[in-house]
Amino acid sequence: MTTLVWAGGLLRAEDDPIVRAGDHGWTVGDGVFETMEVVGGRAFALRRHLKRLAYSAARMGMPPVDEDAVREAIGEVLAAGSGLTRVRVTVSSGPGPMSSARGTGPHTIVVTANDGPALTECRAVRVPWRRNERSPIAGVKSTSYAENVVMMEFARSRGADEALMANTHGHLCEGTASNILIERGEEIVTPPLASGCLPGIVRGLALEWGSDAGIPIRAAAPGELDMGVLDEVVRGEAFAAVTSSTRRVQPLTALDGTLVERGPLLEQLAAVFDVHAARDADPAPRRSK
Numbered sequence: 001m002t003t004l005v006w007a008g009g010l011l012r013a014e015d016d017p018i019v020r021a022g023d024h025g026w027t028v029g030d031g032v033f034e035t036m037e038v039v040g041g042r043a044f045a046l047r048r049h050l051k052r053l054a055y056s057a058a059r060m061g062m063p064p065v066d067e068d069a070v071r072e073a074i075g076e077v078l079a080a081g082s083g084l085t086r087v088r089v090t091v092s093s094g095p096g097p098m099s100s101a102r103g104t105g106p107h108t109i110v111v112t113a114n115d116g117p118a119l120t121e122c123r124a125v126r127v128p129w130r131r132n133e134r135s136p137i138a139g140v141k142s143t144s145y146a147e148n149v150v151m152m153e154f155a156r157s158r159g160a161d162e163a164l165m166a167n168t169h170g171h172l173c174e175g176t177a178s179n180i181l182i183e184r185g186e187e188i189v190t191p192p193l194a195s196g197c198l199p200g201i202v203r204g205l206a207l208e209w210g211s212d213a214g215i216p217i218r219a220a221a222p223g224e225l226d227m228g229v230l231d232e233v234v235r236g237e238a239f240a241a242v243t244s245s246t247r248r249v250q251p252l253t254a255l256d257g258t259l260v261e262r263g264p265l266l267e268q269l270a271a272v273f274d275v276h277a278a279r280d281a282d283p284a285p286r287r288s289k
Contacts, residue, residue, distance in 0.1 A: 004081050006073045006111040011080055023108055025092025028100055029144035031108075032056040032065075033090040037245050038113065042281045043074050043087050044245070048201050051285050053089065056140045062093050063105060073111040086246060087113040090143065122242050123254040124162040124175065126230060127151045131174065133167040133196025141198060148176040158257065162242060164230065167196045172225040175242055179203035181249070182229055183263035184238035187216035194222045202243040206273055208286055213272045215265060230255060239263025241270070249273045 004011065007018040024030035034053045036043040043049070050067055057065050070089055078084060090110045096103030129151060132138060151163040155176075164180060167173040174180060174197035181190050181203075188210065191197050210217040232238035234255055239262060241251040249270040251262040276283075 001114050001116050002081065002083075003112055003114040004077050004084070006077045007109070011076060018110060019092075019108060020095055022095050022098070023092055024094065024096035024102060025090070025108055025143055027096070027098070029142065029146070030060070030062075030096065030102060031090060031092035031143040032060060032062070032141055033088060033143055034141060035086060035088045035245050037248075037277075038078065038084045038087055039277060039281050041078055041084075043078065044277065044281055045201050045205065046071070046074070046282050048204070048283065048285045049089075052141060052199065052201065053091065056142065057091065059137065059140045060093075060142065061102075062091075063107070065091050065107060066109075069109060070111070073109065077111050077113045081113060081115070083115045084113045085115050085118065087111065092143065119161070119247050119250065121253045122162050122178075122247065122250050123160045124164050124240075124242070124252055125155050125158050125160040125256050126227065127154050127163045127165050129165060130170075131165050131167045131196045133169075133173070133194070135196070138196040139193060139198055151176050160254070160257075164255075166227045169223065170226055171195055171223055172227055172229060173197050175244075178242035178244040178247060181206065181217075181241045181243060181266060181269075182225060182233070182238055183240070183265045184229070184232060186265075187218065188263075188265050188269060189218055189220040189225060191225055192219045192222055200243055202245060202248060202273070204286070205276070205283060206243055206249055206269060208283075209272055209276045210269045213268075215269055215272065217265075217269065233260055234258050236261055239266055241266040248277070 034049040094105040155163040179200040
């Protein structure tokens with residue numbers, strides 16, 4: 001796998017030291033990030049990702065991120081390589097004291113891109129831990145990712161590549177790196193943002209593009225989807241898919257070790273998404289649901 005790196009205004013070798021020992025992104029996970037698919041040499045849905053990056057930074061109480069600098073860095077990285085498939089922007093609050101108290105910056109901005117293979121299927125498991133929808137960083141794309149790492153190791157130990165979780169009310173919430181869609185009753189529903197899930201870029205586009213194509217798809221009402229709906233998926237009474245920048249709209253092929261069927265509406269939605277993505281690499285943001 002080839003990895004390109006931009007930091008401090010320059011393209012760098014992959015193994016160059018780029019972060020200070022006292023950087024709060026390193027010491028306490030005080031930062032935000034975005035991962036984007038590369039389509040035709042461009043970062044897919046860049047405007048939406050940058051809008052969410054700014055939202056995450058504001059929710060974290062970080063100073064505004066220099067969007068122009070990030071755009072320029074992404075452009076330099078993508079122009080320097082070929083066959084790249086994904087690009088990531090990581091922004092930390094910069095150097096800080098040896099405590100949770102934040103320093104005065106400036107931000108540390110790192111952009112990386114690689115040519116890693118696309119994920120071709122999703123095998124998921126349910127995990128015993130819950131997402132705290134009342135957390136101060138619920139719905140934020142934060143580099144404080146230790147909870148997700150623990151859940152992913154749980155999934156991997158069971159032969160899966162994604163972990164699905166409830167929130168503190170027991171309602172279906174999200175995966176560690178994805179949102180979830182459920183097909184049942186001749187429609188597709190997804191947990192609402194009030195569940196504490198991340199406002200996923202692909203989730204939002206799937207809602208918009210699916211609706212525009214006449215596919216019955218909507219965000220569920222708060223509390224409408226509990227974890228029992230996944231039992232319906234295992235029994236073949238409902239179907240599930242995950243959405244993310246590295247998966248697009250990807251039906252589950254297994255849940256808790258049981259092979260599951262693909263839903264026809266979800267397959268239709270995946271096809272609609274692929275057509276739109278090929279046609280519009282940078283769709284303008286709309287209101288989140």
